[in-house]
Amino acid sequence: MTSEAAFIAALRAIATAPGARGLHDDAAVLAIGGAQLVLTMDAIVEGVHFLPGDPPDSVAWKLVATNVSDLAAKGAVPRGCLLAYPLADEDWNAAFLTGLAAACDAFAIPLLGGDTVRPPEASARSFALVALGEGVAGVTVPARSGAQPGDDLWLSASVGDAGLGLALLQGKGTADPSHTEALVERYRRPSPNPALGVALAPLVHAMMDVSDGVLIDTARMAQASGARAVIELDRLPLSRAFVATLGDELEHRLFAAQAGDDYCLLFAAPPSATGLISLSQTHGATLHRIGRIESGIGLALTHAGTPVPLPERLGFQH
Amino acid sequence: MTSEAAFIAALRAIATAPGARGLHDDAAVLAIGGAQLVLTMDAIVEGVHFLPGDPPDSVAWKLVATNVSDLAAKGAVPRGCLLAYPLADEDWNAAFLTGLAAACDAFAIPLLGGDTVRPPEASARSFALVALGEGVAGVTVPARSGAQPGDDLWLSASVGDAGLGLALLQGKGTADPSHTEALVERYRRPSPNPALGVALAPLVHAMMDVSDGVLIDTARMAQASGARAVIELDRLPLSRAFVATLGDELEHRLFAAQAGDDYCLLFAAPPSATGLISLSQTHGATLHRIGRIESGIGLALTHAGTPVPLPERLGFQH
Numbered sequence: 001m002t003s004e005a006a007f008i009a010a011l012r013a014i015a016t017a018p019g020a021r022g023l024h025d026d027a028a029v030l031a032i033g034g035a036q037l038v039l040t041m042d043a044i045v046e047g048v049h050f051l052p053g054d055p056p057d058s059v060a061w062k063l064v065a066t067n068v069s070d071l072a073a074k075g076a077v078p079r080g081c082l083l084a085y086p087l088a089d090e091d092w093n094a095a096f097l098t099g100l101a102a103a104c105d106a107f108a109i110p111l112l113g114g115d116t117v118r119p120p121e122a123s124a125r126s127f128a129l130v131a132l133g134e135g136v137a138g139v140t141v142p143a144r145s146g147a148q149p150g151d152d153l154w155l156s157a158s159v160g161d162a163g164l165g166l167a168l169l170q171g172k173g174t175a176d177p178s179h180t181e182a183l184v185e186r187y188r189r190p191s192p193n194p195a196l197g198v199a200l201a202p203l204v205h206a207m208m209d210v211s212d213g214v215l216i217d218t219a220r221m222a223q224a225s226g227a228r229a230v231i232e233l234d235r236l237p238l239s240r241a242f243v244a245t246l247g248d249e250l251e252h253r254l255f256a257a258q259a260g261d262d263y264c265l266l267f268a269a270p271p272s273a274t275g276l277i278s279l280s281q282t283h284g285a286t287l288h289r290i291g292r293i294e295s296g297i298g299l300a301l302t303h304a305g306t307p308v309p310l311p312e313r314l315g316f317q318h
Numbered sequence: 319m320t321s322e323a324a325f326i327a328a329l330r331a332i333a334t335a336p337g338a339r340g341l342h343d344d345a346a347v348l349a350i351g352g353a354q355l356v357l358t359m360d361a362i363v364e365g366v367h368f369l370p371g372d373p374p375d376s377v378a379w380k381l382v383a384t385n386v387s388d389l390a391a392k393g394a395v396p397r398g399c400l401l402a403y404p405l406a407d408e409d410w411n412a413a414f415l416t417g418l419a420a421a422c423d424a425f426a427i428p429l430l431g432g433d434t435v436r437p438p439e440a441s442a443r444s445f446a447l448v449a450l451g452e453g454v455a456g457v458t459v460p461a462r463s464g465a466q467p468g469d470d471l472w473l474s475a476s477v478g479d480a481g482l483g484l485a486l487l488q489g490k491g492t493a494d495p496s497h498t499e500a501l502v503e504r505y506r507r508p509s510p511n512p513a514l515g516v517a518l519a520p521l522v523h524a525m526m527d528v529s530d531g532v533l534i535d536t537a538r539m540a541q542a543s544g545a546r547a548v549i550e551l552d553r554l555p556l557s558r559a560f561v562a563t564l565g566d567e568l569e570h571r572l573f574a575a576q577a578g579d580d581y582c583l584l585f586a587a588p589p590s591a592t593g594l595i596s597l598s599q600t601h602g603a604t605l606h607r608i609g610r611i612e613s614g615i616g617l618a619l620t621h622a623g624t625p626v627p628l629p630e631r632l633g634f635q636h
Contacts, residue, residue: 004434007403007411014419017428019398028430030398032452033353041400041448043433080337080348082359084402084446085325093325101332110335112346115361115446116322123441128402128433130359130448134350 021143024224026070026208027133029141036135038076042066043128050188051169056092057099058188059127064103066211067131069192069263073209074141075201076133078107078194083114084128107194136198142207147225147268151205151293154276156196156265156285158237159214161186163259164246179241186239190263196283200267203275207267213315214257214290217266219299225268228296233257233303237288250303260316268293339461342542344388344526345451347459354453356394360384361402361446368506369487374410375417376506377445382421384529385449387510387581391527392459393519394451396425396512401432402446425512454516460525465543465586469523471609472594474514474583476555477532479504481577482564497559504557508581514601518585521593525585531633532575532608535584537617543586546614551575551621555606568621578634586611 012023019030027040044066046052050059064081071078081104087093104111109131119125135141147153165187167173168180175183192209200207206225210217214231222229233253246252269276280287301308330341337348345358362384364370368377382399389396399422405411422429427449437443453459465471483505485491486498493501510527518525524543528535532549540547551571564570587594598605619626 003408003411004405004436006408007405007415007434010412010415011401011429011432014415014422015429015431017398017430020428020430023431028398028400030430030450032355032397033351035351035353037350037355037450039398039400039430039450041402041432043402043435043446045404045435045437048436079350080335080346080357082346082357082448084359084361086363086444087322087325090321090324093321094328097325097328097332104332110338111329111333112335112338112348112357113333113341114329114359116325117361117363117444118322118366119363119442119444123444124437126404126435126437126441126444128361128446130400132348132350132355132357 025144026073029135036141038071038074038133038135038141039130040067040070041128041130042070043126046125054188056095060096060099061103061189063127063129064100064107064109065190065192065263067129068107068109068194069190069209069211071131071133072192072194072197073207073265074133074135075139075197076135077198078109079132079134080110080112081129081131082112085114085116086119086125087116088125136201139202142201142204144206144208144221145224147206147221147227147293149227149293149295151268151270152289153218153229153231153291153293154267154269155237155288155290156193158239158242159210159262159264160242160256160259161239162190162261163256164242166261175245179245182241183245187261190261192263193283193285196285197265199279199283200265203273204267204269207265210262210264210266212260214266215299216315219314221266221268222299228294228298228300229291230294230300230302231291233301233308235288235290250308254311258311258313258315343462344391347453354459356389356392356451356453356459357448358385358388359446359448360388361444364443372506374413378414378417379421379507381445381447382418382425382427383508383510383581385447386425386427386512387508387527387529389449389451390510390512390515391525391583392451392453393457393515393525394453394512395516396427397450397452398428398430399447399449400430403432403434404437404443405434406443454519457520460519460522462524462526462539463542465524465539465545465611467545467611467613469586469588469611470607471536471547471549471611472585472587473555473606473608474511474603475580476557476560477528477580477582478560478574478577479557480508480579481573482560484579493563497563500559501563505579508579510581511601511603514603515583517597517601518583521591522585522587525583528580528582528584530578532584533617534633537632539584539586540617546612546616546618547609548612548618548620549609551619551626553606553608568626572629576629576631576633
């Protein structure tokens with residue numbers, strides 16, 4: 001067990017309130033004043049979650065977007081956020097604030113407060129944000145753990161773009177400039193869709209966001225649900241920029257499924273949830289059926305009907 | 319203007335939602351369902367808010383307690399908290415968790431979630447906690463800004479102990495071992511009283527917690543309220559350990575009023591609020607009238623009826 005896994009296991013012994021959901025979900029859920037308050041906190045660290053060269057406004061955007069992505073995954077309407085900010089030099093601060101304002105505005109999430117600290121010299125930049133949302137009235141806030149055998153498995157957007165954008169930033173390969181821009185943008189400025197999450201919440205059995213990669217996040221959903229997930233890799237949605245840069249063979253599909261930072265929705269819904277396709281149209285997102293939930297345990301992959309062995313590394317573990 | 323002041327001024331231009339209270343208060347207030355949700359986030363940094371030698375369990379306690387102190391100041395019942403935790407070595411993690419569990423238990427605040435990060439080497443330890451509470455139904459959540467001329471100014475506990483405890487830890491002076499223990503304990507393990515805050519909320523015009531020192535925090539209340547505060551330093555409550563170690567002359571009282579980390583309640587209430595004294599008895603806290611609110615601006619000090627000039631440094635500014 002890694003020290004992080006050991007730490008989280010020990011935290012679980014403390015976080016025994018039902019709203020903590022055993023720390024197994026994207027967010028906590030607290031009943032307050034007749035509402036379902038959804039709470040998430042994501043911290044990001046320079047060199048781990050973003051690159052030292054990333055523009056400060058995109059760091060702020062990413063911090064807000066990763067938290068909003070958790071709210072979207074719980075079908076929660078964003079209600080507010082709080083920021084822990086270590087002061088930097090004035091230019092960095094100003095650029096960060098520009099991105100913060102833009103993201104709060106774009107996701108309609110008011111900044112309510114937070115804390116600033118003066119970090120000691122030579123510390124890596126590290127930011128934490130808490131986002132609050134309100135779950136859909138009368139609908140159980142979707143958990144990771146509700147997937148049932150017979151469900152279809154869906155994705156709300158193409159995957160792999162952010163991972164490929166990161167690889168390009170790290171000098172691993174090249175792409176056509178217009179594709180590079182689109183792919184780097186997906187890495188730096190995730191665009192979660194909370195309105196889509198709200199609309200999906202009543203239709204799904206389980207929902208979570210894809211942050212560490214489709215394979216590892218699907219495996220987590222399967223494990224939390226006590227079920228087996230099968231991903232048909234040939235159904236994985238890939239963007240035009242991704243295919244033009246890398247290709248769409250099995251190896252490229254595996255790359256896309258192992259890459260992190262997608263921040264789209266992964267959900268399991270019964271075949272009877274016929275409203276899904278019309279939802280796609282309303283919310284400007286194309287929903288893609290990528291597989292199914294079966295009885296059993298674990299994760300299985302196929303490509304054009306043929307079983308594919310699981311890669312050793314399923315995704316980003318941090 | 320310091321870079322922090324400039325940053326917070328720029329943040330205010332973003333945090334325009336009413337619930338943010340202009341970032342001038344201890345906490346944000348969000349109407350959700352039929353409840354008043356009170357939200358606060360405090361970050362603490364090694365070398366700034368705690369000493370590198372402080373026991374990890376006391377660091378966790380202090381992190382929870384400083385946030386609970388903000389809830390107490392808004393008369394909010396603690397409902398939950400979320401933690402941003404940079405992983406340390408296993409012994410440190412384990413000791414931190416012991417203190418976290420003890421504090422969550424003592425303040426009846428469930429741990430609901432959070433995030434762990436793996437900090438880069440050589441970073442100072444830095445933790446952030448968000449605490450949520452529920453305001454008293456039917457009572458406006460007390461602000462810093464409501465003090466009115468004619469109000470009395472009150473403190474809910476003795477001050478200066480934590481500051482003296484810190485000084486002793488830093489090798490500035492010595493004390494009798496039993497006093498040292500009590501004073502260091504006040505520095506390392508603040509003991510806010512949210513039940514007292516809840517009971518006070520309907521009776522006060524303004525309330526906040528004392529975190530940076532009585533003088534600077536009273537000046538902040540006066541400024542937010544557009545009024546003048548007068549503190550009678552001879553009325554400042556000092557503990558037996560404080561007086562035995564330092565004394566109770568004017569200079570010692572000024573030290574106590576400039577020291578931070580008291581985490582007790584400062585409030586302004588009209589003389590008609592006659593329930594205050596009986597509250598003291600119910601909640602095991604002695605309330606001390608330390609001055610009054612007048613029309614005007616700023617802060618004034620007296621000692622035994624004689625005006626005392628304001629010291630250059632009012633408290634802890636960070």
